[in-house]
Amino acid sequence: MSDQQTNGQDQQEAASSLPMHVLAQYVKDLSFENPNAPQSLLPGQPQPQVNIGVDVQAQPMGEDVYEVVLKLHCEAKQGDGVAFLVEVAYGGLFQLPGLPQEHHRAVLLIEGPRMLFPFARAIVAACTQDGGFPPLMINPIDFVDLYRRQTGPQPSAEA
Numbered sequence: 001m002s003d004q005q006t007n008g009q010d011q012q013e014a015a016s017s018l019p020m021h022v023l024a025q026y027v028k029d030l031s032f033e034n035p036n037a038p039q040s041l042l043p044g045q046p047q048p049q050v051n052i053g054v055d056v057q058a059q060p061m062g063e064d065v066y067e068v069v070l071k072l073h074c075e076a077k078q079g080d081g082v083a084f085l086v087e088v089a090y091g092g093l094f095q096l097p098g099l100p101q102e103h104h105r106a107v108l109l110i111e112g113p114r115m116l117f118p119f120a121r122a123i124v125a126a127c128t129q130d131g132g133f134p135p136l137m138i139n140p141i142d143f144v145d146l147y148r149r150q151t152g153p154q155p156s157a158e159a
Helices: 002-016 101-130 143-151
Strands: 021-033 049-062 065-078 081-095
Touching: 021 101, 049 101, 049 143, 065 101, 081 101, 101 143
Parallel strands: none
Antiparallel strands: 021 081, 049 065, 065 081
């Protein structure tokens, strides 16, 4: 019985020692354009070709409190025309209590957008569906890879 209590205490301590707390999340900016409706929605139109851009930004808001904004830019073209355009900036306020400063940037730019992505994805899907198109379900994004590409190669410790 004491083993169960110890395991329960360990789980509570692990949960309370997570490096990031979500204080709030919100739509910061949202735009949907359907410039060629209703013609773009008529039967027989070509399948839209969708291009998706992703950007993540973080800025300090106070002591150990940061705003992380995930921006998704989705443009669908049918032939030479634009079928629809969706832009969403979805933000979150995160607190990083006790996390060493040198880890803040990586945690904010990887874990922050990872937590925000499902909500931004749902907004994009709802907008496209409400615009008369099938819901655009954005594939999961590898935020570790995105972070590595943005920060460039890291110097080797052995060099």
